[in-house]
Amino acid sequence: MPDFPHAIDYEQLVADYNTSLNSVLRGFRPKYDFLELWVPDSDPIRSVKNLVESARDQGQQSLSLYFSAAVLIQFDFAALREALKPYGALEDESSAGGKTLYLNRKAANGKSTDEIDPLYIARIMKAFRSLAHQGSILEDGDNLLIRSTKDGISLFGAVHTASHTIRRARFSGTNKTVEAGLLEGLCEIIEGLPIQEAADHGLIKLEHEFRLKPGERGVKGIVNLFNYAPMFDLPRILLRDLYETYVKKTGYRPGDNFYHPSVSQKWKAVPDQEKAAAISGVFAQLLQKKGTPYSGLPLELHVMGIELHHKLNIGIQGDVSPAARAKLFMDFETELRQELDPSMEVFSQNVKDHNAIRRLKVN
């Protein structure tokens, strides 16, 4: 059974069910095949739980349920989440007064039965909800069209051969949540990249961007191409083959890869004072985050300078241990990259050599 791509409106589902009870005499069926075992219950939590069990028993891997504001006032949403925990990994999102709940089944070992690591579910779902890169490319001006295919799933690229840059990327051949979600993310990442950079680092960028949080990892040691979740095999193979196709078609022989993304024009255009204010805002937010060794501490940020729009030289005043201070610097950089510009780098103040003998030369 294919994954269900769109959120089911729970209120509507119950309403349709009740209507059918009165209007259908024989061949009574719920709206979706995988809910044929489900019967609504007057207790919304029990009702949803039954629904999830029905979907599970029919082999449904993931499920999205929308609860309108009118439904939400009938039960405790947190209690629902708690009740559904044993059925899989949960994410929710607020919209238009309601909430959408995303559920993905997990096996007993915490890994998805469909090889979806819970670490990536939220981002996969998000990408899957807006498949802007699904489709094919049949022509694209003077750009060279290339394609790679595996098991009927294709990745397309329109490459500007003078700069070897991927101008457009598309995929087709799958509507499955994981495959389509990952390929959507991959296309978004590689569009605008030199094809060599896409081939070298496209996959690690995808894996990194699709984590629940940047610091979350699926392994104790180092995440690398050898221990990715198996679901990344498809984008890896398609991307590798796409690059090889390009090399075959063009005879492209690149040297070392020195690609590095530049600072965005948008961030460059922000006046210095506003930059400083935005940076301070991110710092204040970071200190409020719970569960860190520096959360809630009365620390003061001093921005000493911003070089080339992205190299931030700062001082942090206040009582914090050296270990927590080091972590704070790294976390702050991560936050700035997410909130302001991906190019941001954070440095503490440079310290001059204290050695009396060596300093003789320096001075």
Place this chain on the structure above:
Amino acid sequence: MSSTMEDFSEKLILDGTKIGWHIDRVKAWERGERIAPITIDMALTRACNYACHFCYAMLQENDREVITKDVMFRFLEDAAEIGVKGISFVSDGESTISPAFVDSIIKGSQLGISMAVGTNGFVLTRSKLEQILPHLTYLRVNISAGEAHRYAEIMGVKESWFHQICQNIKDMVDIKKKNKLGVTIGLQMVLMPQYEDQILPLAKLGKELRPDYLVIKHCSDNEDGDLGVEYGKYKDLYDKLREAESYSDDGYQVTVKWSKIQAEGKRSYQRCFGAPFMIQMSGSGLIAPCGMLFNEKYKKFHIGNIVTDRFKDIFYSDRYWEVMNYLASPEFNAQKMCGSLCLQHKVNESLDNHIKGKLTLVQPSGKVPQHINFV
């Protein structure tokens, strides 16, 4: 060339990496396990009795703590327990001037760790050498000139110190020979293009003093180029460097680190995968993935300090692996965010090519090279 020299050059890798000989650890890394470093490069102090012009340590200042003998013994015990194989006292200070120096070498050796030293060699008198040489895998003397007056200029000391150093090197060679020790005695020239006039005098001096080798290497610089190394100018020295290599003979090997000199300070890779295999520690006790990140400026990469915390606790901490993962992630670009030609450079190159499928690391065949625990 005699068979002896062929064997020697086959075993002594001075311009390359031995990571392939640690395939078990590479495989564990591939599986996402927490691997212990094969090699740790460290110093026992940040201080130094020299003032070399090329000294990268001038760029590495950080919050100092004092590494005592007790700290070192605890550290060495932890290192042995988690599986560290080799420790070299090089890094950002002159370890021989630390009171913990001799005891630390002996203790490390007794724990089964391969120990090594990089030093200016000035305080290594005969009696001290007799204590430490039996416990060392290699001892390498930094000497960037072959003439006393230039030695004094380049290394920021009195001319008379040059003669003391030459005597100390003779003693090293003599003790090794007399006691039939396995230790390798080496000389190292850190070459700035402006030291061109000292390449051949030093190669000749080495031939007289009879260490096992002389290695001539590039000078590293930080990403801002604060030491002013002009990498483009190394090309002009190639003929002289080749001539220096011709001074090699049976038992004296002159090697130029061509791979790094010819790289002109550039890196072919962007991710740093080498740090978990070989970390560096400052003479302040600071643990950072790399010496180029010691300065307080790079606080975000600082992991812990062996003076205040047990090394094994630091190694097993989430912070250690957070930093290591950051270096291996798209968040980091070694081409843009690091100085040039770091200690991990060759390991990084190999692992990056391995990751990209350009090279497959497999267990090498043939004789195990010397100094295998110093990757």
